[in-house]
Amino acid sequence: MTPSATTPPPEGCIDTQVLDHVLLIGINRPAKRNGWTPRMFRELAEAYTRLDDDPALRVGVLHAMGDHFTAGLDLPSFSELMKRGEKAYPLGLVEPNDLGTPGYRRRTKPMVIAVKGICFTVGIELMLAADIVVAADDCRFSQLEVQRGIMATGGATLRMAERAGLGNAMLHLLTADEFDSAEALRLHFVQKVVRAGEELDAALAIAQRIAAQAPLAVVATRLNTLRAVEHGPLAAMAEFIETQQRLARSDDAAEGVRAFVERRPARFIGR
Known part of the structure; x- marks a missing residue:
């Protein structure tokens, strides 16, 4: 371009x-x-x-x-x-x-x-x-x-x-x-x-x-990876459960499940 x-x-x-x-x-x-x-x-x-x-x-x-x-x-x-x-x-x-x-x-x-x-x-x-x-x-x-x-x-x-x-x-x-x-x-x-x-x-x-991916999940994944590099794997692992709970409750996670069941691309909104 x-x-x-x-x-x-x-x-x-x-x-x-x-x-x-x-x-x-x-x-x-x-x-x-x-x-x-x-x-x-x-x-x-x-x-x-x-x-x-x-x-x-x-x-x-x-x-x-x-x-x-x-x-x-x-x-x-x-x-x-x-x-x-x-x-x-x-x-x-x-x-x-x-x-x-x-x-x-x-x-x-x-x-x-x-x-x-x-x-x-x-x-x-x-x-x-x-x-x-x-x-x-x-x-x-x-x-x-x-x-x-x-x-x-x-x-x-x-x-x-x-x-x-x-x-x-x-x-x-x-x-x-x-x-x-x-x-x-x-x-x-x-x-x-x-x-x-x-x-x-x-x-x-x-x-x-x-x-095209779920925005909240992209940001969480990026930040957790950086935390592992800068503070070590134990610090990153300490965030796993809370972060996954927060993401699993999001509208995008629900859309991800629907898209999987309906066999179509997901349409994420960042919430």
Whole structure:
């Protein structure tokens, strides 16, 4: 598909488009290889918050305009924020990197990401904070903060080792090297590699399949899986009975039973 896009201002913007129950979120600063500015990060947090707050929306798809996902942060525009230890978006919004920073919300609904071309620094960290990533086969990845005298603080130091093991994480975090889509797949940073130009359609197909499932069950399943990763299997298991009771009493669970008996696709409403 070809997503709709606005003409971006010099500092870039985030475009959104609704397709049924899916919110398409487009990074729009192609003239600068989608280098991130504070405005873009604020609008991204607003888009993630919209996804969580709108009951008609069930899944987000993050993608990029132009040939590249992102060349990373526009460092001059972030320098003063970094020195002050401030984020580019206000308290109370959903944090796109999903780090659980005090004062910010954590995303509850699924996020699928389509990456292509150059995907540096913050691009990798947004991937690792998402749920499912589809990569074009022409991607070039690099977590190159050490090359700029700073540290990756958007989640790479946490999630790279979790996905790929300590040695693999150190290889890419400490050398600032470039690696390709095949390596990203091997490291479990992405879940699927497709031919360049097909990544958004593939990501959207996954999102639409998720959106067809029972929304309450999707959110509960996602959050329980994250709890197991972040707090351990015992903490996740402790929620099984209460969560299953709550879901079993929902209208969607009743619809699931009816659809099973009547041998038809279920029509879920998110209640």
